[in-house]
Amino acid sequence: MDRQECLSYLRNVATFELVAECKETRARAGLLHTAHGTVETPVFMPVGTQGTVKGLTQRDLADELDVRILLANTYHLYLRPGHELIRRMGGLHQFMSWPRAILTDSGGYQVFSLSGLRKITDGGVTFQSHLDGDRHVFTPESTVDVQMALGSDVMMVLDECPEYPVSHEYARESMERTLAWARAAFLHFRGKIAGQNTGQSLFPIVQGSMFPDLRRQCAEQVVALEADGYAIGGLSVGEPRPLSLEMVEATEPVLPSTRPRYAMGVGMPEELPEYVARGIDLMDCVLPSRNARNGCLFTSQGRVIIKHTRYKDDPRPVDEACGCYTCRTYSRAYLRHLFQAGEISYAVLATRHNIHRYLDIMREIRHAIVLGQFPKYLKAVRTVPVEVE
Amino acid sequence: MDRQECLSYLRNVATFELVAECKETRARAGLLHTAHGTVETPVFMPVGTQGTVKGLTQRDLADELDVRILLANTYHLYLRPGHELIRRMGGLHQFMSWPRAILTDSGGYQVFSLSGLRKITDGGVTFQSHLDGDRHVFTPESTVDVQMALGSDVMMVLDECPEYPVSHEYARESMERTLAWARAAFLHFRGKIAGQNTGQSLFPIVQGSMFPDLRRQCAEQVVALEADGYAIGGLSVGEPRPLSLEMVEATEPVLPSTRPRYAMGVGMPEELPEYVARGIDLMDCVLPSRNARNGCLFTSQGRVIIKHTRYKDDPRPVDEACGCYTCRTYSRAYLRHLFQAGEISYAVLATRHNIHRYLDIMREIRHAIVLGQFPKYLKAVRTVPVEVE
Numbered sequence: 001m002d003r004q005e006c007l008s009y010l011r012n013v014a015t016f017e018l019v020a021e022c023k024e025t026r027a028r029a030g031l032l033h034t035a036h037g038t039v040e041t042p043v044f045m046p047v048g049t050q051g052t053v054k055g056l057t058q059r060d061l062a063d064e065l066d067v068r069i070l071l072a073n074t075y076h077l078y079l080r081p082g083h084e085l086i087r088r089m090g091g092l093h094q095f096m097s098w099p100r101a102i103l104t105d106s107g108g109y110q111v112f113s114l115s116g117l118r119k120i121t122d123g124g125v126t127f128q129s130h131l132d133g134d135r136h137v138f139t140p141e142s143t144v145d146v147q148m149a150l151g152s153d154v155m156m157v158l159d160e161c162p163e164y165p166v167s168h169e170y171a172r173e174s175m176e177r178t179l180a181w182a183r184a185a186f187l188h189f190r191g192k193i194a195g196q197n198t199g200q201s202l203f204p205i206v207q208g209s210m211f212p213d214l215r216r217q218c219a220e221q222v223v224a225l226e227a228d229g230y231a232i233g234g235l236s237v238g239e240p241r242p243l244s245l246e247m248v249e250a251t252e253p254v255l256p257s258t259r260p261r262y263a264m265g266v267g268m269p270e271e272l273p274e275y276v277a278r279g280i281d282l283m284d285c286v287l288p289s290r291n292a293r294n295g296c297l298f299t300s301q302g303r304v305i306i307k308h309t310r311y312k313d314d315p316r317p318v319d320e321a322c323g324c325y326t327c328r329t330y331s332r333a334y335l336r337h338l339f340q341a342g343e344i345s346y347a348v349l350a351t352r353h354n355i356h357r358y359l360d361i362m363r364e365i366r367h368a369i370v371l372g373q374f375p376k377y378l379k380a381v382r383t384v385p386v387e388v389e
Numbered sequence: 390m391d392r393q394e395c396l397s398y399l400r401n402v403a404t405f406e407l408v409a410e411c412k413e414t415r416a417r418a419g420l421l422h423t424a425h426g427t428v429e430t431p432v433f434m435p436v437g438t439q440g441t442v443k444g445l446t447q448r449d450l451a452d453e454l455d456v457r458i459l460l461a462n463t464y465h466l467y468l469r470p471g472h473e474l475i476r477r478m479g480g481l482h483q484f485m486s487w488p489r490a491i492l493t494d495s496g497g498y499q500v501f502s503l504s505g506l507r508k509i510t511d512g513g514v515t516f517q518s519h520l521d522g523d524r525h526v527f528t529p530e531s532t533v534d535v536q537m538a539l540g541s542d543v544m545m546v547l548d549e550c551p552e553y554p555v556s557h558e559y560a561r562e563s564m565e566r567t568l569a570w571a572r573a574a575f576l577h578f579r580g581k582i583a584g585q586n587t588g589q590s591l592f593p594i595v596q597g598s599m600f601p602d603l604r605r606q607c608a609e610q611v612v613a614l615e616a617d618g619y620a621i622g623g624l625s626v627g628e629p630r631p632l633s634l635e636m637v638e639a640t641e642p643v644l645p646s647t648r649p650r651y652a653m654g655v656g657m658p659e660e661l662p663e664y665v666a667r668g669i670d671l672m673d674c675v676l677p678s679r680n681a682r683n684g685c686l687f688t689s690q691g692r693v694i695i696k697h698t699r700y701k702d703d704p705r706p707v708d709e710a711c712g713c714y715t716c717r718t719y720s721r722a723y724l725r726h727l728f729q730a731g732e733i734s735y736a737v738l739a740t741r742h743n744i745h746r747y748l749d750i751m752r753e754i755r756h757a758i759v760l761g762q763f764p765k766y767l768k769a770v771r772t773v774p775v776e777v778e
Contacts, residue, residue, distance in 0.1 A: 002621065052727055052734040059714065081726045085702055089722055097718045313474055329486045333478055337470040338441055345441040347733055 014101075014154050014201035014228045015371050016041075016260045016281075022374040026279035029369040030068075032229075032260055032377075034092060034101040034153040035199035039068040042365055043278045044358045045103060045284040050080070051074045051096040051144060051272060054289055055347040056355070058098050064325060065355055068100055069153075071284045074146055075107035083149035091151030103284070104152035106143040108159045109233070109265070120160065122177060140184035148192065148200065153262075156231060156264075158186040159205040164238040170174035171209035174363060175218050178207045188224050201228035209234060210243050212250035219254035229260040232280075236265045240297045245274055252279040270386070272361050273378050276369075288358045295339050298357045304332065304348070304387045311336045324356035395413040403490075403543050403590035405430075405649045405670075411763040415641060415668035418758040421458075421618075421649055423490040423542040424588035425482060425650055428457040430649060431653035431665045433747045434492060434673040438462045439469070440485040443678055444733070444740040447487050453714060454744055457591035458542075458694045460673045463535055464496035468518050468525075472538035480540030493541035495532040497548045498622075498654070505596075509549065529573035537581065537589065544618060545724060546574040548594040553627040555769045564607050564664070567596045575614050590617035592651060599632050601639035608643035621669075625643060634663055641668040650692035658687045659775070662767050663748050665686055665758075677747045684728050687746045691777045693721065696738070700725045714738075 013035070023040060027030040032039040046053050046061065061067040071091060077083060077112030083181065089095040092102055109116050111127045118127035124139035136236045147155035159178040168329045182204040187203050222230060232251050247283045248263060255261055262282035263275050275283060280388040288298065292352060297304040299319035305309070306318075319326035326335070326349040338346035368377035402424070409418040417562045421428040435442050435450065435461045442450060450456040461481060466472060478484040498770055500507050500516045513528030536544035548567040551560060571593040578591045593611040597603030604621075611619060621640050624633045637652060644650055651671035652664050664672060677687065686693040688708035693700070695707075706716035707724065715724070716737040725775035727735035759765035 050726070050730045050732060051723070052732050055733045055737065057714070057734065057737060058718065076730075081701065081722070081732060085722070088702055089704060089720070095720070095723055095726075097723070312470065313477055315478060325446070329447065331478070331484070333470070333474070334440070334484055334486070337439070337484075341439045341465075341469060343439060343441050344444045344733055344736055345446065347738060348444065348446060 009270070013199060014260070016229065016258065018258070019368045020372075022369055024371070024375045025277040025378070027276045027365070027369050027374050028257075028279065028281070029205070029366050030260065030281060031151050032068070032101075032281070034102040036099060036153055037068060040366060041071060041274075041281040042362055042369075043282055044272065044362045045069050045071045045282065046358075047071045047073075047284055047286045047289060048357050049286075050076045051092060051127075053351070054293070055344070059354075060331065061098075061351060062100060065352070065359055067359070069101070069103060070098060071103050072096075072150070072152065073107065073110060074143060074150065075110035077104075077150060079131055083146045087149040087151075087153060091149075099291055101153045102150075103154040103262075103282075104147050104150055104156065104332045105264070105379040106147070106156040106158045107138055108143070108156075111138055112161050118181065120177070122180070124158065124181075125160075133246070140181040141188040144185050144189045144202065148189075148198065150156045151200070152174050153200060154244050155189075155200055155202045157182045157202060157204050159207055159233055161234050161237065162209050164210065166209050168211055168214070171207075171211050171214055175208045175214050178205065182222055182225065186227070186297045203227055203229045203231045205231040205233040205264070206251050207234045208247070210239055210247060210340060212246065213380075215247050215250045216254055217293065223254060223256060224330060226377060227259070227373065229262060229282075230255050231262040231264050231377070233264045233381050235263060236267065236285075241271065248275060248278040248280065269358065269361055270381065270384070272358070273365055273381055276365050276376055277374070288354035289351045292354040293347045295350075296336075297350060298354050299388060300357075300360075300384070302387050306332065306336050306339050308336075318353055319357070322353065322357065322360070326353040326356075402588060403649070405618065405647065407647070409759045409761075411666075412761070413764045414666040414767065415652075415666065416665045416754070416758050416763050417646075419649065419670060421490075421670070422772050423458070423590075425488060425490040425542055426457060428490055429755060431661075431751055431758075432458060432671055433595065433661065433751045434458050434460045434671065435744050436460045436462075436673055436675045436678060436746075437489070439465045440481060440673075441746070442740070443682070444736040445590075445744070447485065449741060450487075451489060454741070456746060456748070457745070458492060459487060460489050460492050460494065461485075461539070461541065462496065462499060463493045463532060463539065464499035466539060467496060467535050468520055475539040476540075479632055480538075482540060487610040490524070490543070491541045492537075492543040492651075492671075493536050493539055493545065494653070495536070495545040495547045496527055497532070497545075498550050500527055501550050507627075509566070509575045511569070513547065513570075514549075523532070530568040530577040532580045533574050533581070533591065537578075537587065540589070541744060542589060544578075544589055544591045546571045546591060546593050548596055548597065550623050550626065551598050553599065555598050557600055557603070557723075560603055561627070562598050564597045567594065568607060568610050571611055571614060575616070592618045592620045594620040594622040594653070595640050595644075596623045597636070599628055601635065604636050604639045605643055608640045612645060618651060619644050620651040620653050620669075622653045623672075624652060632661065634667060637664060637667040637669060641754045644668075646746060658747065658750055659770065661747070661775070662754055662770055665754050666763070666767055678740045678745035681743040684739075686739060686745050688777060689746075689749075689773070691774045693709060693716055693777050695725050695728050696719065697725075707742055708746070711742065711746065711749070713742050715742040715745075754776055
């Protein structure tokens, strides 16, 4: 690869640049360069399951919240409207009018959640659509094809995400299947892009349930794939939180520090700095948007459960320290009224706030890392109560 | 009243200024001055039943759509969160963070829709809440009190809105009750504001079902109240559309041309210019927002029923002639996908478009009146097909 090819390559796949590292923890600040813009890490990715973050417009996400990367779900988009339709419409970025970066999962997680409706074989997984019961097959190769049709910047390999708890034996068997699928996915992907520049990166996933030895083994094997980044899956599946963090601690030293690490499906606001302290660069979770809709608002002082009677005539914003449109404009009393009345506008305003809160946390974390004050920040946030007092 | 008092009075109640009149039709362009800004008429008021236009933020309404006046429903706000709570929160403008004008209905229409759950007496109407079955009473006086607590710029008197069809005898009896209630409401309101400037106007309502003689009689009687404006109620209750327009034609010549006329609860996009041609200045309807949510989008070329398969890969905006955020940003294919997936974001984007379309129609109408081209405009819009071809 000559210099020109190299620059072109760097512009078109997800490349990672380290900016600062914490001296006491494993935290680091970086830049993830994608074909759809640069993302400051550590980053939290809002979830746009069906090609939309529920209740927000793309302008809200870009202009107001300054989201740089979104997650979309391959399983949902594959079933409806279909990846071939999205390909015909110019890919997911164009289809949903989102010019910034997109990460898609492989759909594996959703399929494995369809207990009773799916069957695993070594070649892949057969499942029934939750929409109409139709039978479908996902293979390591087909999920790469689907994500290539979507045109996401970061694609994920098909993996098996075991429930918690499982035996060491099942966890090993499942982890080995995930590894074999990852190898098959990479072989297929590299075969398809040979000679072309698709601007897409594929990340393998470390599994191994709650067994540190399996996590380490899996990490060693996926690193051999020389990917642009690595994910840690199978967290937040019902295990106690210290165990999730322990699995990250077992995995992280094996992963190359020059590549971004993505902890899939985490976490609560108070967990974000904990994952970062253990070397995580990317996270995603439906919590800020789903909890918003259910009436749970995250603030710098803990959670506000908006339906509580105590807020019925509370003129204060959800979070006096928050600069989001919702907090700049509306009272807790008004939001409580909208929630009680079942108004869509409640979801719109609450989601905006919760996503803003998550992004604020990530900005605070990154700022602290860059300034060399992350250990102090970590200590301070550990004292914030869960609920507003 | 000296000059200073007069200016202060004009600043604080809804006063009306005629700007232009059509030479062939009864259409006119005007300015409605309220304590919360000036409204260009003819105007369409989006409906914010529970203190929010479903799916839109106040910023969307003010900054993007440039809505100058909203309608809110007294019945709903009285039941939840309660007018006394709203009064304590500084009134409805402050509670919902809406600095522009608000018109509230009296709640009568909603109460009369609760067939089986309400009972009319000469003193008012007893009804059961649709929320919890609790018994409540609305009187001409109490609905003024509730609206004074809300602090709306334009308040409506309690009226009886008979269903269609009713006998001439029932229509007369009902109309006379509405008249007696209007007189009681004005007596109460004027007694309460004596010596103070509340910045609120009260409009009486012309009823009389589909009988021109009753409409005329009712109009003559309400004009004697010397109100700041007059409403025509009891339209769009199931009657054929030519009959609604005929009722407006029977009423309008009786109303003073120096005061705004409000046709309550109308209408379809193609009806807006027809009402204006008959001398109407204000209209409101849930149609643009409700139909948006149900998948019916209004365009300059007719309706788009977004679920139709023909739109599944249609890359065009809903309306190529529309400048709203939705049309500037998203394709019919994407909106159809969001609709099919039941996404909140669909309602958000569709409502924005439909309200924008209604306001565009009103802008076109006003522009045509001011330029003396309204008859030509009316002729042209009468040829637009109902559905996109």
